[in-house]
Every structure is written in structure tokens, then in C-alpha cells.
Amino acid sequence: MEKGMGLNRREFIQQISGLLAAFGISETGISLAGDRYYQALAQPTARKLALLVGINQYPGDISLSGAVTDVALQEELLKYRFGFQSSDILTLKNEQATRANIESAFMEHLINQASAADLVVFHFSGYGRCLKWESTEESPLFKNSLVPVDGGLSDASNASKLGVNDLLEETLWQLLAMLPTKRAIAVLDTSYTYPGSNFQGNLMIRSRPSPRTSQLTSEALAFQEKLKNQTSPTSNPQNIPALILSATSPNQVATEAKWQGFSAGLFTLALTQQLWLATPATSLQSSFQKVSCTVQELGGFLQQPQMLKPGNSKSDSRILPITPGENNGLIPVLPSADGMIKSVEEGGKTAQLWLGGLPANILETYSANSIFSLVPPTNSPESSPTTLQIRVRDGLTAKAQLLDQSTTALEAGQLLQETVRVLPRHLNLTVALDRELQRIERVDATSAFASMPNISTVLKGEQPADCLFGRVRQDQLAQDKFSGLVSANTPILPQGSYGLFSVGQTLLVNTVGAGGEAVKLAAQRLTPYLEMLQAAKLIGLSANQGSSRLGVRVTLEKVTPEEKLLMQASTRRAPWPSPSEGSAVSGESSILSLPVGSRIRYRIFNYSDRPIYSFLFGIHNSGSAIAFYPFQNLNQSAKSQPQLEQNLIAPGTTLTLPDDAVGSAWSINGTVGLAKTHLICSTSPFLQTFNALKPVMGSRGDGQGIITLQNPFKIAQAVLEDLHHASASNPPIGFSNWAGISEEFWAFNVNHWATLSFIYRVV
Numbered sequence: 001m002e003k004g005m006g007l008n009r010r011e012f013i014q015q016i017s018g019l020l021a022a023f024g025i026s027e028t029g030i031s032l033a034g035d036r037y038y039q040a041l042a043q044p045t046a047r048k049l050a051l052l053v054g055i056n057q058y059p060g061d062i063s064l065s066g067a068v069t070d071v072a073l074q075e076e077l078l079k080y081r082f083g084f085q086s087s088d089i090l091t092l093k094n095e096q097a098t099r100a101n102i103e104s105a106f107m108e109h110l111i112n113q114a115s116a117a118d119l120v121v122f123h124f125s126g127y128g129r130c131l132k133w134e135s136t137e138e139s140p141l142f143k144n145s146l147v148p149v150d151g152g153l154s155d156a157s158n159a160s161k162l163g164v165n166d167l168l169e170e171t172l173w174q175l176l177a178m179l180p181t182k183r184a185i186a187v188l189d190t191s192y193t194y195p196g197s198n199f200q201g202n203l204m205i206r207s208r209p210s211p212r213t214s215q216l217t218s219e220a221l222a223f224q225e226k227l228k229n230q231t232s233p234t235s236n237p238q239n240i241p242a243l244i245l246s247a248t249s250p251n252q253v254a255t256e257a258k259w260q261g262f263s264a265g266l267f268t269l270a271l272t273q274q275l276w277l278a279t280p281a282t283s284l285q286s287s288f289q290k291v292s293c294t295v296q297e298l299g300g301f302l303q304q305p306q307m308l309k310p311g312n313s314k315s316d317s318r319i320l321p322i323t324p325g326e327n328n329g330l331i332p333v334l335p336s337a338d339g340m341i342k343s344v345e346e347g348g349k350t351a352q353l354w355l356g357g358l359p360a361n362i363l364e365t366y367s368a369n370s371i372f373s374l375v376p377p378t379n380s381p382e383s384s385p386t387t388l389q390i391r392v393r394d395g396l397t398a399k400a401q402l403l404d405q406s407t408t409a410l411e412a413g414q415l416l417q418e419t420v421r422v423l424p425r426h427l428n429l430t431v432a433l434d435r436e437l438q439r440i441e442r443v444d445a446t447s448a449f450a451s452m453p454n455i456s457t458v459l460k461g462e463q464p465a466d467c468l469f470g471r472v473r474q475d476q477l478a479q480d481k482f483s484g485l486v487s488a489n490t491p492i493l494p495q496g497s498y499g500l501f502s503v504g505q506t507l508l509v510n511t512v513g514a515g516g517e518a519v520k521l522a523a524q525r526l527t528p529y530l531e532m533l534q535a536a537k538l539i540g541l542s543a544n545q546g547s548s549r550l551g552v553r554v555t556l557e558k559v560t561p562e563e564k565l566l567m568q569a570s571t572r573r574a575p576w577p578s579p580s581e582g583s584a585v586s587g588e589s590s591i592l593s594l595p596v597g598s599r600i601r602y603r604i605f606n607y608s609d610r611p612i613y614s615f616l617f618g619i620h621n622s623g624s625a626i627a628f629y630p631f632q633n634l635n636q637s638a639k640s641q642p643q644l645e646q647n648l649i650a651p652g653t654t655l656t657l658p659d660d661a662v663g664s665a666w667s668i669n670g671t672v673g674l675a676k677t678h679l680i681c682s683t684s685p686f687l688q689t690f691n692a693l694k695p696v697m698g699s700r701g702d703g704q705g706i707i708t709l710q711n712p713f714k715i716a717q718a719v720l721e722d723l724h725h726a727s728a729s730n731p732p733i734g735f736s737n738w739a740g741i742s743e744e745f746w747a748f749n750v751n752h753w754a755t756l757s758f759i760y761r762v763v
Helices: 009-022 027-031 035-041 067-081 099-111 156-162 169-177 218-230 266-277 284-299 439-450 474-483 519-525 527-540 687-697 712-728
Strands: 048-054 089-093 119-125 128-133 141-146 184-189 203-205 243-246 255-259 262-265 306-308 339-345 350-354 371-374 387-394 397-402 415-424 429-433 455-459 467-471 498-501 552-560 564-570 592-594 599-606 612-619 625-628 654-657 673-682 745-749 753-762
Touching: 048 067, 048 099, 067 089, 067 119, 067 184, 067 262, 067 266, 089 099, 099 119, 099 169, 099 218, 141 169, 169 184, 169 218, 184 266, 255 266, 255 284, 262 266, 266 284, 284 673, 350 387, 387 415, 429 439, 429 527, 439 455, 439 519, 519 527, 527 612, 527 625, 527 673, 527 712, 552 673, 552 753, 564 592, 564 753, 599 612, 599 673, 612 712, 625 712, 673 712, 687 712, 712 745, 712 753
Parallel strands: 048 089, 048 119, 119 184, 184 243, 429 455, 429 467, 592 753
Antiparallel strands: 128 141, 203 255, 243 306, 255 262, 339 350, 339 415, 350 397, 371 387, 371 415, 387 397, 415 745, 467 498, 552 564, 552 599, 599 654, 612 625, 612 673, 673 753
């Protein structure tokens, strides 16, 4: 794209407005700045500038693993989703990211080049810390800082003599205030609070302890003084117009995680993945709530992403410059995608792919023979799109080959959308063993878990994991109670209790045993819970709101004390007009909270041209796996039998769960915790799932139509098997078979299945 050159005024506004819409800034939000703002947007010289900083290799033995990946995630997103020119993106990685280089690059690349019409993005991934500043007051003054590669983390005694070489947060605010444009976004994937450990569960923390001195180096002080002299009196850092997207709140930690083949910041990965999938109607509130759900599900509630303005840091300063759910018909610069072609080989017949638009949990299990289509697809649904099939994948990249060698050669930069997802049928659940366990405890735990099918163990912090096994510390439990992660009524635990934790160190409900139990007995006791986690992992791999081409919309509604629409989600690539864009409507940019006793229901609307079948699978906030299969005879005689097609939804109709005819809704009960629900839809009946559930359909234990699953892993396997058969009976256009996909794998066609997920916190 040629930076807006050659466009008339209307075309330019359409393109630049689409870019802002993809970032979550709607036309309504823009209009708040008045006509002068639109005149600035209409200038044909508008540019999009970015400075991306990522530091893994700090001196000493305290290096990170995912900060440089964050830079790559942002760079590919900006270039191939939002039309940034490569020459307008400057990256500083590892040894390049000194304090002087960051400050110089900000001045020369952003401030000196930007004009009032330009969009500016600054990203920092690395360590942060809170500095205890000298103060004449009785109370010390604390200042947050970003730690450059030469910040002096490894030698505290030397730092005491020479001073701290950090980039103060207040210096960053001054730099942002000096930008000549009001269209600036700063993304900070770092944190300032150090909890005394480098790890939170199996996640690495992006903060360091403060050195004993808080005196800046003479060079850092000189740069601050230079900024004060250059900043006009009206450029108050507390009133800068930049939007600050922070990985966490000032008093919490930001973390990074390891997946198979790569590491990345939880926040950056979730944010970029959502922006790859953003549509014109996607609001900032909607995107950010999805990011918060992803981060908090993995990292726990000790990491809550924030949208901030520096001047409002003492209050709830989240910015919502849009109206939830508004749709102004804006057109994005580039269509939504799951990845793109980085380079081509063999005359354009093979390609190296970047798959940064796929969720991490799905990407790390993505298998050879998965199929992607070039974007945009042809207008005629009957014609075959140009397709590529993955041959080998390594982390975020993959090598793929044209399926039809006679088609046009591939080109670097072409966008891709998922067509067929191939996943292995046999997946392990990985349990990380806490390093605080004694050696004999780790040996016993490894032996006990090894005797269980599809369970493997690693040492905490060394490899990716799905959960953590360790002792339950009373101080950690007290912190979880204070944060509302577990019930305040949870009793004091006896010494020596073992339990399961999330990868972010949140205690999983109902996993704590009696004090003094043996490790092997604890592992045996946890077998049902581990099976539930295995089932949840399998079902989670079917999530595809962004790529599904079935026309499905699902709403979550509160029935009492008043009826209220809480959340809604729609498939984004269906060829039929969507009645609603998938968005949050609860008025919150963070994860939805519902009090115990609330009554809820789901509505599934089929806006496609074919009948679909539905199934609900969930993880209850009390830690059990649940399912719901519509059974119209719930309140009738026990002789009534459930029917296979009672979950059929005809085109243009809605299915309510539970059925309105029953005259009820589900009551949220149990303990404090997270709940997650998957609404799974298919063009074929859930035959195997139905047969597995049928024996328990007539005796639903909670009186609400919800089945508490005693064999959740078996049910999850049946669900994925049904989705596989639905796709196998309806292969993509142009395919006579699954092109070499073996029986060791499931294959799902996006035209024939949709899994929409909802997560909320019970308080």
C-alpha cells in the first residue's frame, strides 16, 4: 500500500477509518475530536510509524524467552494486517535496546517523522521494576521504569555506585506527549511489582527487584532535562492523548509462557491474535475483553490487562472511546486472517507461513496436512479457492505446499485463512512439578503420574505445561482469598496438603487433600480432576469463532433479578450477513463477573442456509465437567426417551438452553471460580456423543437439565469424533479425500463446524 497516495478523500477516509476500527477506535470515538481531526485523517501524506522493543538477553542469568517473539508478533501484524510499510517499522532487539538507543529511536523515528495525521505505535516487551526514590517526605516516592538491556540488573553493587540506567515511565509519558499526532498507541508487556520469585507457577515474571540505589545515571538525567526544555508548558504528560495498553495493573505481574516451539508474553500473544481476527464492527471493548479472558484464564487474576491514561492512574482509568456494539460499516485496510506467506520457494509452489493469528493452544498441536486458503477467496462459493497444505510446522512458522500445482504461483505477503484443522487424536496432559517439592516427592509424583494414560510430567519453568502439582501454601491461599480467586470460607489447610494449580499458580477448586497424605495417594485422588482437564483441553482445541464459516450467533443472558444481555459471539467468516458482530455487551473491558445465585441462559441462532446441530460442554466453577443435550421431555415421565435430533436448529431459528418451554434458567451455584462454556455446532448430528450421553440423560442430577460428567474425556473424544465425521462426509470443494490425513488424526472443515466459547468469573 502506498501510504495513501493516489487515493481520493473518501477512499482515504474509508481506509484509515478501517484501520482505526480494527484497533477498536470507532468513527464515533474519532468524532469526539471534531472536524479538525477528520481533516487531519484526510491528508494524503498520512503514515503509520512503529517502534518495537523486545529484550530477552539481559546480562547475567536472568534472561527472558518471549520478548523478541513479541516484537515479531507485532511486526507481522502491523505489516500484513494493518498495512504498515517495512521501512516505517523500527525494531530494537536485545543488545540494540539500550536506553540511549530507545530514547534516540523514539525521538528520530517517531517524534521527528510523525505528523498530525499519522498513526504511531510504540511497543515494549522486557523487564520492568519499581524504583524507591529519594524523598524529603516521610513516605518514600516510588517510580516505575522500563529496564533497557544496559539497565544494570546483574550487578547491584555496581549499580549502587553508577546509578540506574532505566527508562522511567514518566520519561515515556513525556515522549508520548511530544508526538505531533493524537493517534498514538503504546503497548507495554512488562510489570513493576516483583513478588520475590522469577516464576508465577509455570509462567516467567517480567519484573525485577529494585536496586538499592534510585539515582539515575548522569546520561539518563541529562536526557530527562533535555525533554523538559523541549516540552512546551501545554504538553502535560498527564494529559497525553495516547492510548496505553498495559499487560497488567501497576501492582500486579506480567508473565510470559512457553509453548511447543516458542515463548511469548501472554498479553502480546492474546492481543495480536485478536487483532488478526478483528472485523470492522469489532469494538475496543470487545477485543480487550477477549484478551483479558485469555490472559486471566492462563495467568490467573494476578495479571489483569488494563487500558490506561497516565493522568488517571489513581482511579479506574480504563479508556472506552467507543460505544459497545456500535457498527458504522467501516472497511478494514486488510481482511481478517490467521496468518500470511513470509516467503516462497520452488517457483512459488511452496511457501514459508507465519501463523500468528491462531490461538497458541491450538497452534502448538497443529499438525501436518492442515489446509489454508488464500485471502480474499473468490466471490463464487462454488469455485475452488487457492489452497495450501502444511508439510511441517515449527512454532509460529510452517512450510506448506500448493495442493493444486497448476494454479497461480504463490507470493510473499498473501494472507491466509484456515480451511481444515488437523489435530492428533492422542494428546498428553502435561503436569509441571513444583520446584519446592523435595527430590523424593518429585520422584514419587513422576512415577505416579507416569502410570496414568496420557499424562506426562516436567519440572516447573522448564517446559510447557497444562497445570501444576505442588504443596498448598497457606500464604498463597490467603492471597487467593484476598483476590477472590477462592472462597473466603475455604478452611485453614493442614500442613503437607497437595493440590493442583493453573499454570499461573491459581489453586484449582476441590483439588486439595488431607494433610500428610503420600504423593502417590494424592496423584490417585486427583485422577478424576486430571481427566476433566484432559477433556477441557480437547474441547478447547475445537474453538474457531474466528475461522468458522457456519452462520452461528450465541448470546449469554441473565434472567434474574432482571433480564440482561451479558455477552454475545458470532462466527466471523460466514458468507451470510451476520445479525450481530461477536462482542461483549456487559459494559466491562475485563472478564465478566457473575454473583452466585444469578440465573442464566444461552440462545443459539442459526443464520446459515442449512440446519445445524448443537451441543454444550462446560467446566463448572466448582471444577467439574458438565454437558447439556436438549431434552424436551425433561419434566415428563421417566419413560420418555431423548431423541437424537432434539438439538436440531433449522435455518433462521433459535434454540434456547434451557428450553423456554421448561420455564427455567440455570442457577449459578457452587464456589468462587472460573466457569467456561463451549457451544459446539455441526452440520451433522452428534451421534457418538448422543450414544455416550444417553444412559444418563433421564436422570440429571442437579434438576436443571445439566449433566455432571463422570467420564468427561470419553465425551470430549466423542464430540471431536462427531466433528471429524461431519467434515469427512463434506470435504472442502475440490478435494476427493483428506489428502493423506491418516487415522491417527482428526480433521475439521471450517464450513461444517463452529465452537463459540464463553468464560466468566463466579464471585
